Amino acid sequence: MCKIKIKTVLFLTVLEIVLVTTAAFKETCEFDREMEEQCRIHNYKTVKPLLDYFRQVRNELEHKEIKESKSNELNSDLREKHHEIVRIHEKFMKEAALLDEYKNKVLKGEDDLQTCQNKVHKFEPEINSKQNIIVKLKEELADKSSHFENCELQFKNLNSSLIEKDEKIKRFSENIQDITEHQKTLELKLEKSESKLIKQDKDIQLCQSEIDTLNRTSENIREEQKRIELQLKDSQTKLIDKVKENQLCRVEVNTLNKSLPNTIIPSSCSPFGDSPGVHQLNVSGIGLFDVLCDSQLAGPGWIVIQQRVGGHENFNRDWATYRKGFGSLESDFFLGLEKIHRITSLRRHELYIHLVDVDEHVYFFRYDDFKISDEDSGYALSLGKYNGSIIENRLRDYDNIKFSTFDRYNNFFTRLCQNWQRSGWWYHSCIYCNLNAPYGLRLKWHVKKKVQLKEAKMLIRPTEAMKK
Template sequence: MREAALLDEYKNKVMKGENDLQSCQIKVDKLESEINSLQNMIVKLKEELADKSTNLENCELQFKNLNSSLIEKDENIKRFSENIQNSTEYQKTLELKLEKSKTKLIKQDKDIQLCQTEIGTLNRTSENIREQHKRIELQFKDSQSKLIDKVKENQLCQTEIGTLNRTSENIREQHKRIELQFRDSQSKLIDKVKENQLCQSEIYTLHRTSENIREQQKRIELQFKDSQIKLIDKVKENTLCQSEINTLHWILVNIREEQKKIELQFKDSQTKLIDKVKENQLCQSEIDTLHRTSENIREQQKKIELKFKDSQTKLIDKVKENQLCQSEVDTLNKTLPNTIIPSSCSPFGDYPGVHEIRVSGVGFFDVLCDSQLGGPGWIVIQQRVGGKENFNRDWAAYREGFGFHKSDFFLGLEKIHRITSLQRSELYIHLVAVNGTVYFARYDDFKISNEDNGYKLSLGKFNGNVKDAMRNGDNMKFSTFDRDNDRSGDGNCAKAFSSGWWYTNCFYCNLNQEHLIHQSIELKEIKMLVRPKQ
């Protein structure tokens, strides 16, 4: 069966050779016709040359005209230079204006300094006003004492004034007690807030309530002072004292009602504060439990570290044992015949998939074998099947290889070099367009050199149903973004096209580029395969 297949293949090759001869004959005929057309073109060119000589005379006349136009241009340049001088003068005027604006700015700075001194004087005057206010308060107290003396003289108003003074003193004492209680609760709250920052909003609310209490207190004091002034006026006039006492009673009643409201607000805030303190206590207990758990975690971590060190020492011992075993395996592999583990996919025949091979220089590694695209025995060295593998890798990655056999991958330059250096190999490129059209390219003597020579590409003869596009990279070293071996003087082609390849300037074919395009054909699948030449 195999001989019959070889005969059929040979017949097909003979038929192809005859077809190629016929196409060559057609090309020869075409070339002869092209030579005749070229001779005719030479005759025409001679005629055109005679016409060109006449055109040259016309060009000389045009040259003279250009000289005259150049003289005019020189005059225009002189005018431009004059305009430039005028613009420099204008620039000088602008610079003078700029200096004037700078002087204005300096004056403004001085004015600002004067304003600041005035602000300082205003601050001092405000301090003087405060001192005067204190003096007025002292005078008020003095007048109050005088008023008390006057009230003693007036027995009708004496009892009411005494009661007013007692109530006012009681109000002040109550206010003082409220303020002390508030300050005490505020200090406790601040201490608790330091332990837990969750109570910040309540502190703000308490601050606001304290400000409201102080504002209400100020209002009460103002009302009291106002009523006191009115009382003094009434005492001086010594008339209608009873009506003023009634108004004072009414004011006192209002003051007491407001005081009750303040006390209620204070109690409400106090209850909220107690609730927050309880919450803080709960938070504190949770923090304590967290501290305990963190300590337990640290202890466990120490135990794990000790176990890790113990396992690490055991691992080092195992690695040493494995090294000894590996050396023994290598010696055994040298003694055993090479037919046990193959160096290619040929022995696997029609059984595609991932198989282990052994190649001298790199040892054992897995390869993807293919027997469906171009016959049996092919090793897939590069695959793009719609995965998301990044082919913009450095030199080391391309040397070792990357990706996965089930998706996109590159076998590795060193492995490809070792495989192709064992014996003569052929390369098969399989391309599938988006519309389903299948293309192929085949090279009969594919190999790449070692790393010292930059993994230089060598292809051999071409056969396929696409253009021989890869020929552009023949005898070129491999390039990556960190190892530039191309002939492009403008930069690194691997950086420009985000992939490693055998670039010239920059490429005519790149099967590793990000977008799957070859010779303006949009692709959905690319495979590069290698096998020993049969």
């Protein structure tokens, strides 16, 4: 900075001399106008070095200012680095303190470990002696277990017979559902007999536990074995008596079914009028079974044959399950192909399809002559004339198509569509209409565009009910 000030003073001094010299030359030149041109040349030659020097000084001043600004920036960076180094140092000191604390903990843990090792060495002889005792006991148990093999085989046979009896009881309970109050009384008797069988099963389990106890003891083995065999024989005789009692109940139920007149229970929901809910129908070839009647979506008298309202049921079922029907009438269900065939073969029925998408938009499709063929014909679909809330009638492509499942392919599209849709349906196309598709993203219906459904129902009723 001092050098710059000195150069500035020198520059001002020289500039003042130049100005004085220039003024002197001007006075001289006024007397001689002929020398004016020479004066100008002389002035230029005199002032030019000074001007060059002035430019040089100005450039040096600018260069010095740039260097000073850079120096200030470097100083600020150095201060920031210094602060950062201080912070790192403080962090390092904290970590060093933590490291010392961890070292102390490790030393303490080593001391504890050494103490534990001393204790282990102290108890090793006692452990070895106990292991020898355990080995001897295992050998004794192995010898004793050979005496009870025959008894275990008898228990296995008894358990298998109990399983067979349970299966027979389940089939029996399925066959006597949906009957009159007297039949329900018989079901109560069967349930009591089942509870007795369960009690007998518990008794057998107690016998098994007693055998396990005998495996761990060595006193009175033969007498205990005889007592258990007597209990098993007693249980077997009681089971035989209960099975005979169940058979008698079944015969009584079959007799009652034959004695009940078929005209008492209707074959459609029309007689129930505006009383929706679960009712019992009696259809020729099927007998008695429960259905869900609906009188709110499209008037009275509708039978709900398929319903998707929550995704609580798996619709990827085999042919036998679709033939029989599955699900809960209070949630998702499929009534059954054989039931639908028998109902629609009695008289002419109309079909009503009710759909609600995820945006709460409602659609309906109606056909005036719905039926499906028998099992030998693949339960082929027949629709009749169409009437609905939109122009597109995509289900028409499925007319006269046979029903298919993953274990029975009845048309060309079944393998391709079933692997993607994973459900039983009248497959003609995989993308337009399948109300049995997995609940969620795949449950769609083509209405100008594919819409995702959150609710779907298929309902049927006799056509004469619509005329009334």
